[in-house]
Amino acid sequence: MSAVVVVGAQWGDEGKGKVIDFLSEQADVVVRHQGGNNAGHTVVVNDQEFKLHLVPSGILYPDTLCVIANGVVIDPKVLLEELAYLNNRGVDTRRLRISSKAHVVMPYHAKLDAVNEDRRGDQKIGTTLRGIGPAYMDKAARVGIRIGDLLHPEEFRERLARVLEEKNHILSRAYGVEPFAFDDLYTTFLDYGQALKPYVADTAIIINDAIDRGERVLFEGAQGTMLDIDHGTYPFVTSSHPSAGGASIGAGVGPTKIDRVYGVAKAYTTRVGDGPFPTELTDAVGDDIRERGHEYGTTTGRARRVGWLDAVVLRHAVRINGLSGLAVTRLDVLDGLKELKIATAYEYEGRPLTEFPDSAWVFRDAQPVYETLPGWDESIGTIRRLEDLPTNAKNYLKRIEAVVGVPVVLVSVGRERSSTIPLRELF
């Protein structure tokens, strides 16, 4: 097995960073292929916490090549800060490669993100305000600036002049916001280009060559299936394709080269940002899970909305991604709860609904149909073998497999790299 994609099966923050770090021990190459620094991936090794936004979570292994591929949108300032942060903590980042085709998140994108959200009022998406949507809009509108452009002063000058004129027009005329000065942006981003130059490469060649040599390549999804611009809860989604197909386009790797896709899911559900969430718990049980799980966003610090596990969402993730299995994280957070619920279907206008509806308003008004299972009293954080888990924890996992329809391939019982129970060979 040489190419494995890991995606979020819910609304992001499932613990992809932790799972990728765990699998990276066996990987030769780890690739980020979509999203930008809206992502926040946490890795904990020997009590040391690393928060990564753009750099792949394989970076903590000294021999793993890490790639930021064409499908990612890069804020160069954030990336350079992240590299400095890693270097200061003793992590060697020279094994990073950045696609010349990745689009650049410019300061006017973040500004537009903010004014767009303001204008939406109570229909706001609750974006991370990192400029991600506007950067992907410019990519699709064919006025984006790519990392490679920053290395060509004359071409960059021309492209920036053209696009900035339009952005300043919109910002000042429509929103009364101060326009951006061309010279400042131009020189700052030329400097960023020079700082990133040693890392810039044609990453599709690097990744395909690695696969052809039989090396193990791991694709690190950001966000989650329910935030996919096509397959998620549109319009409350991000502007990229967090589902597995995004790896193919976002890295320039044909679908025939991908061997396995794993979905990461929490043992319950969270969502940060606005939009429908059928199994949301707005009561004391939800507050309890939020506090015991420290459910506050890695990127924005916002409190995450918390709810029961939703098997309808997970079956949708299985279908859209072609999941080979599930990695279930944060099982330890449920320790001590008397009972656990799994939504196995919804009800809409008195009728049963077994699959994720293709209509946003049906999903908004769908009521979960729950199955209740007994919890366990023990603390499971130090357990390293499936057979040592409490019977009710094992039964909960078995029930997840039955209602979702794919095997659980890994269980995570804590933040540490070592708090992981792999259930089969994953590569």
Ligand code: GDP
């Ligand atoms: P990602 O965006 O999918 O990489 O996830 P985040 O890093 O944003 O959020 C997941 C959080 O859960 C992080 O703080 C992780 O350290 C933590 N985490 C991951 N797996 C587990 C687990 O099994 N148990 C507990 N208690 N925390 C976990």
Ligand code: IMO
């Ligand atoms: P990781 O990779 C959770 C959410 C935002 C908002 C919506 C759109 O850490 O799982 P955007 O800034 O992308 O335009 O915001 O998507 N969102 C995430 N939620 N985890 C993430 O990334 C997210 N990235 C974006 O909260 O609802």
Ligand code: MG
């Ligand atoms: Mg996150």
